[in-house]
Amino acid sequence: MSPKERQDVRSRIVMAAMELFFAKGYNSTSIADILSRTQLNAGSLYHVFPGKQDVLVAVLEWYRDGIRENLLDLAWEGVDDPIERIFALLDRYHWMIVETDHTFGCPIGSLALELHEADPVVRDLLAINFTNWAEAVRECLDAAGDRLPADLDRRALAEFVLTTMEGGVMQARTYRDVAYFDRGVAMLRDHFDMLLARAARRPEIA
Structure with a gap:
């Protein structure tokens, strides 16, 4: 060959x-x-x-290496505002839920749940995929600069966005109803609005 x-x-x-x-x-x-x-x-x-686990490793490496081309670039096309990019990414998941008639499940989240006692190599790749997703959101939060409060834990907020996505996808798939996903995103939007408002009220330093 x-x-x-x-x-x-x-x-x-x-x-x-x-x-x-x-x-x-x-x-x-x-x-x-x-x-x-x-x-x-x-x-x-x-x-x-x-063996089959070697195939799994290759699949996880494909997700790891292709997050920008296969997910982020598609979600962010035509969206320049860093905060709106976060919600455009979530909108992409909404679209996938609807397009699959509520059978869509986040591939990494589904594998992580199924392989709860995964081999260390597999577990590390699952973790890297989650980290890369959260880091993409973290980059958006950093790009928002002083539009967000200075004392905001941006890493924790990025992880919270990931948790909102994963939990919303899981519930939408279970209940066969995208409203479960949308309600979580709406609550997240409210949280962002409060953060933006708090930062806007910050007194100017003369």
């Missing part, structure tokens, strides 16, 4: 596994499922990946 063929096989396996893990979960997806989806033989798969 040439390097180009190997890369092509690897990409096909990762894309197929990503779809299957999303639809069925990691534990319910078999190597046979991946082979059926890719129309590859077992020898080709095992030439690239020694």
Whole structure:
């Protein structure tokens, strides 16, 4: 197998596994499922990946490396205001919930719940994916500058935005109702409005 063929096989396996893990979960997806989806033989798969967990690692690396291209850039297209970028990102999740008829689940959140006793390598990759998401929000908060209170813990707020998203997605999927997601986002918007108002009342220093 040439390097180009190997890369092509690897990409096909990762894309197929990503779809299957999303639809069925990691534990319910078999190597046979991946082979059926890719129309590859077992020898080709095992030439690239020694086992299913290695496929999972590659999927998590794809999410880690592609967060900007595959999520942030799409959500933030045409949105320049850093605060509005946060809510545009959440709007992207609202759209995915509705488009999938409320079956959408955050891929990283779903895997984290399913693999609660994950191998350290897998757990670290799950954590990195959460961290990258929160850091993208943190960058928006930093870009907002003095529009937000100076004493605001921006890291904690970014993590709170992540928690709002994950919890809202989970409830919307469970209840088959996007309103559960939207109510959480509305409460978050109220919190941001209060923070913006508090910063605006800050007395000017002569």
